[in-house]
Amino acid sequence: MNRAGFKSSRLAWTRRILIGAKKQKLGYTYTFLSDPKAEVIRRYDLLHPGAGPKGADIPRPAEFLVDSTGTIRWVNLTENIAVRARPEQVLEAFEQGEQAPLQ
Numbered sequence: 001m002n003r004a005g006f007k008s009s010r011l012a013w014t015r016r017i018l019i020g021a022k023k024q025k026l027g028y029t030y031t032f033l034s035d036p037k038a039e040v041i042r043r044y045d046l047l048h049p050g051a052g053p054k055g056a057d058i059p060r061p062a063e064f065l066v067d068s069t070g071t072i073r074w075v076n077l078t079e080n081i082a083v084r085a086r087p088e089q090v091l092e093a094f095e096q097g098e099q100a101p102l103q
Helices: 016-028 039-043 087-096
Strands: 009-012 031-034 062-066 073-079
Touching: 062 087, 073 087
Parallel strands: 009 031
Antiparallel strands: 062 073
């Protein structure tokens, strides 16, 4: 992804200390953003009410391509917590500029 000219980040609602330990253990090199109160998750309408274990609310998977001006250029949302965009889908969207800026 970095070769294509953009950086990867991950938004998680785990506490920052847990993210740091997981990132180090698994060797992740991208930025993790901690959102334990789900404020950003709610702002982007990514909360999936009742979809977690025992009916808990969880964030749903989502991928965004955001340009250097902060404009969202591509979005992939899913209702299934097991589904994610494949790397080749994201690269294709990046290369083709699939969508005009979203409002």
